[in-house]
Amino acid sequence: MIDPIELVDKKDPEKVIAHACGKCGTVCRNGKDAVEHCEPRLCKCGAVLDRTQAICSACWEKKRKADLQAKIDAAKPISATDYDGPVHWEQGDRYFSDVGEAFEHLADDGVRDAILWPCDKLYLALNACDIIRDALETQEHHDEAEASEKAEKALQDFLDGWNDTFGEEVESWFPRCDEIVEIPQAWWDRHDAGQRND
Ligand SMILES: [Zn+2]
Numbered sequence: 001m002i003d004p005i006e007l008v009d010k011k012d013p014e015k016v017i018a019h020a021c022g023k024c025g026t027v028c029r030n031g032k033d034a035v036e037h038c039e040p041r042l043c044k045c046g047a048v049l050d051r052t053q054a055i056c057s058a059c060w061e062k063k064r065k066a067d068l069q070a071k072i073d074a075a076k077p078i079s080a081t082d083y084d085g086p087v088h089w090e091q092g093d094r095y096f097s098d099v100g101e102a103f104e105h106l107a108d109d110g111v112r113d114a115i116l117w118p119c120d121k122l123y124l125a126l127n128a129c130d131i132i133r134d135a136l137e138t139q140e141h142h143d144e145a146e147a148s149e150k151a152e153k154a155l156q157d158f159l160d161g162w163n164d165t166f167g168e169e170v171e172s173w174f175p176r177c178d179e180i181v182e183i184p185q186a187w188w189d190r191h192d193a194g195q196r197n198d
């Protein structure tokens, strides 16, 4: 440990106004920071950290794995044969429109430990209230400007029809972790048998 340098006002040398690191001279917020400035920062495992790290990369990786395992343990397993929807492949960070497509990719790459999350689908839905509010803002109407309830409802009735017809043109997928999709062993058996016959 190196003692910090006390910085004083020349006019009042009794009063310490700041501290600097005793080794490199950098001025710090307080005495404690100055003492620690050039001391190596340590991870809880004892590894030396660089200035930008709060945790070493080995501990970070360990924590990431433990967090993922906890997420998997908390999820209810469902068979791929009982699930019809898009999936997110955790390790590859890729989305597939259904489990069949995911399996084709995984089988090609020989990935047998894939973690697959089911995804909720979200379609585009236009909302009268939002559209009117955006228009009032972008057209810079006065602060109290608003459309009547009747006017808003008329627009929403129109939009409901539009949403039904066109909403599914825009689709986004959001993985959820309450369930985890499992590839049945039979799929792999069939795949392996197919390969042997090639
Ligand atoms: Zn220093």
Ligand SMILES: [Zn+2]
Pocket (backbone or CB within 6 Å): 043, 044, 045, 046, 047, 055, 056, 057, 058, 059, 060
């Ligand atoms: Zn560590």
